[in-house]
Amino acid sequence: MTDNQETPDAQDTTPSGRATLPLRPPCERLSCHKSNVCSRSYFVVVMVFFHVYIINVIALLFYVHYSSGQEHATQSRDAPSSNQRLESRRPPSKPVFLRDVSLSRVEGIRVGHVQSLSLVPGKVHEMRTLSLKPLLFEIPGFLSEDECRVVMQLAQLKGLMESQLMVQEDQEELARELNLSPEEIFNLLDNNQDGQLQIHEILTHSRVRDGIWLTPENLREIYAGLNVDKDGNGLLSLEEFRLLSNDAFQRFLLQRGVERSQLVRNSRHTWLYQGKGAHQVLQDIKARVTRLTRLPPTLVDLSEPLQVVCYQEGGHYHAHHDSGPVYPETACTHTRLAANTSTPFETSCRYITVLFYLNSVDGGGETAFPVADNRTYDEVSLIQNDVDLLDTRRNCDKSNLRVKPAKGTAVFWYNYLSDGKGWVGEQDEYALHGGCMVTRGTKWVANKWINIDPDYQRQAHYQQLVSQQPEDEDDGLTLSPDMQGTDIHQDL
Ligand code: OGA
Ligand code: CA
Ligand code: FE2
Numbered sequence: 001m002t003d004n005q006e007t008p009d010a011q012d013t014t015p016s017g018r019a020t021l022p023l024r025p026p027c028e029r030l031s032c033h034k035s036n037v038c039s040r041s042y043f044v045v046v047m048v049f050f051h052v053y054i055i056n057v058i059a060l061l062f063y064v065h066y067s068s069g070q071e072h073a074t075q076s077r078d079a080p081s082s083n084q085r086l087e088s089r090r091p092p093s094k095p096v097f098l099r100d101v102s103l104s105r106v107e108g109i110r111v112g113h114v115q116s117l118s119l120v121p122g123k124v125h126e127m128r129t130l131s132l133k134p135l136l137f138e139i140p141g142f143l144s145e146d147e148c149r150v151v152m153q154l155a156q157l158k159g160l161m162e163s164q165l166m167v168q169e170d171q172e173e174l175a176r177e178l179n180l181s182p183e184e185i186f187n188l189l190d191n192n193q194d195g196q197l198q199i200h201e202i203l204t205h206s207r208v209r210d211g212i213w214l215t216p217e218n219l220r221e222i223y224a225g226l227n228v229d230k231d232g233n234g235l236l237s238l239e240e241f242r243l244l245s246n247d248a249f250q251r252f253l254l255q256r257g258v259e260r261s262q263l264v265r266n267s268r269h270t271w272l273y274q275g276k277g278a279h280q281v282l283q284d285i286k287a288r289v290t291r292l293t294r295l296p297p298t299l300v301d302l303s304e305p306l307q308v309v310c311y312q313e314g315g316h317y318h319a320h321h322d323s324g325p326v327y328p329e330t331a332c333t334h335t336r337l338a339a340n341t342s343t344p345f346e347t348s349c350r351y352i353t354v355l356f357y358l359n360s361v362d363g364g365g366e367t368a369f370p371v372a373d374n375r376t377y378d379e380v381s382l383i384q385n386d387v388d389l390l391d392t393r394r395n396c397d398k399s400n401l402r403v404k405p406a407k408g409t410a411v412f413w414y415n416y417l418s419d420g421k422g423w424v425g426e427q428d429e430y431a432l433h434g435g436c437m438v439t440r441g442t443k444w445v446a447n448k449w450i451n452i453d454p455d456y457q458r459q460a461h462y463q464q465l466v467s468q469q470p471e472d473e474d475d476g477l478t479l480s481p482d483m484q485g486t487d488i489h490q491d492l
Contacts, residue, residue, distance in 0.1 A: 097460035102422030103351075103452070104294045105414065108132045111373065119291050127292075131372040131401055134413045134431035138403060139292070142410035143285065148358040150281040151272070152444050155308035160268035163309065163317075164211055182242050191380050196235040200383035207390065212253060213264050213318055215394075216386040225252050261393065265317045267435070269309040275301070282306060289354050289448050292412065302334070302466060303451045304348075308358070311365060311435065311443040319370055319390035319434035322449065323350035323415045325427040332453040338462035350449040351424050353431075354412040357405040363440025367411065368392055368399035369433045377429045396436035405443060416454065424454040 108129040109115075117125040117139070130136045143151075180188075187193075189201050199216050207214055223229040228243040229236060236244065260266045272278070274286040290300045311317075324330070324347035331339060332349035355367065370389040371377055382389045389395055396402060403411050413433075419425035435443070453459035 094457075095461065095464075097457055097464075099423070099456050099460075101296060103418075103424070105135070105418055106137065106292075106294065108135050108137070117292065119288050130403065130411070131369065131430075133373050134369070134415070134428045136369065136372065136401075136411065136413040139410045139412075140406065141408050142288070142292075143356055143358070143408045145408065147281050147285065148356075148407055148444075150279065151285075151306070151308060151356075151446055152358050154272055154279060154282070155270050155310070155444075158270050158272065160270045160308070160310055163265050163267045163269045164263055183238065186238050186241050196237060197241060198235055199386070200380070200388075202236070203383050203388065204380050207318075207388070208264055209249060209253060211264055212258055212262050213391070215388065215391065216383075221256075222249065222252050225256075261314060261316075264320070266315045267309050267311045267317060269307055271305040271307055273305045285356075285448070289450075292354070292410075293352055293450060295352075295450060298463060299452055300450055302463065304334075304350075304449045307447040307449075309445050309447065311438045311445075313438050313440060313442065315365075315435070315443065316392050316437040317435035318392050319368065319432050321415065321427065321429075321432060322353050322447075323348045323427070326416075326454045332451065332455075332458065334451045335453045335455075335458045335462040338465045339458050348449070349424075349451050349453050351416050351452040352412060352414055352450040354410055354448040354450075356446040356448070357407060357409045358444035358446060359405070359442070360407045361405045361438060361441055361443045363438065364396075364436050365438040365443040366396060366402040366404050366436045367433055368396045368436050369401040369403075369430075370395075370399040371430050371432055372399075372401040374400060374430065390432070390434065392434040393437045396434075402436070405445070419454070423456050424452050 106127075108131075111129055111131060113129045115127050117127050119125050119142075125139050125141060127137050127139045130138050186197065189197055189205055191201050191204070192198075199219050202219060203214060203216065220234070222244075223234075223236075226243065228240050230240055231237075272282055274282040276283075285306065286300060290297050293300070324345075326332075326347065326349065327345060329343050330345040330347055331341065331343040333346055334349065336346065370382065387395055387398065389398055403409075413431055415428060415431045417425040417428050435445075453462065
């Protein structure tokens, strides 16, 4: 086909003057159709088309009715469907689950709003909205004194282990895999594109090296130790940046030695199972969390065990997200096995965090939310003039919101937004939080995380697999912290 080709119709209408048929008035053209032969055959053709059309419409209605009937007959929440449209987008062997569950989210109304809850017979709890971004609540007296004591004792009986996150190893691996040149890394870091790297530009992207938290002073120390900042202006040009290879960085940190206070997290923790056979207090807490969050009990049952954390004096946990962003190629730890895929990214998919304070702390130890209810969120502006808002040893006082630990109080928040259709949506970047340094005494908390895969199909498939397991193996199927990476646990 060339651009010049014209349709037959164009012959009548072409403005080019190349028309071969002379234009006639419409009435003259119509006169032919007035002849008997013409109108009869015309009528027959029209009727044939009309009938074919009607038959097509009826057939289509039958088809729609028949196929949706079949769908209803075979689909249930946990059963594979025969939905043709959805299946055409997936490999035919994969079951497709009809989404008939809608996750309810507790409404915040406004900051300071108080709602009454009936979570335990004969007792009314009051729940206060602390922020809307993230959606965050506080419930005093959620646990009784006795319950707090039992949880701490069970944790001690089981034994606590050092909590240490080796965060950045993967990232370096990733950078190596991506095969980025120093120029490319430099450009990624150079946020304001002025051709120089300011200290905060480096820290924004690598606050943590091998689990070590870097401060602006540390970075200056490294510059001096490795003699990279040749002109001594505190900024790194591309040439200076080239001297700061990963190896040099590593060697420097090794030589210097590390103290516990320089880690991302300075605490000890353990895990307590809450399934059948667990201590009644642990089962009661799980049931109360289910009522509080208004989520289907299965989702709470299949979530991680209770994590009990103890901070000694000087302990802290720098600001972090309990669960990461979810991209199309991100797997959730808990559904990963069921999904049977290998993906480069993995996160714990903790939709909700319920944090319990098991004791009142003598000094410090607040839970800080540095950007709660900020008008905007900007990763880069978290470090300004050498003030790193994520640093909970130094800058908790500059956080937008701090919750003071009080024995028995629970706070809970959503780490993900809603997708607007009743399921888990994107990560809520405002859910950034950390544990401020304990300045006096010790601090005990417990975390109950509720794991939900933002991909409904993966979550449903996982639940189907788990529900097919024999009853008595049920507890073993609760998400094991071992699957989370570095954590080790023993069954109590
Ligand atoms: C955590 C956490 C906050 C605190 O354990 O993930 O954020 O106040 N803890 O201890
Ligand atoms: Ca710059
Ligand atoms: Fe946390």
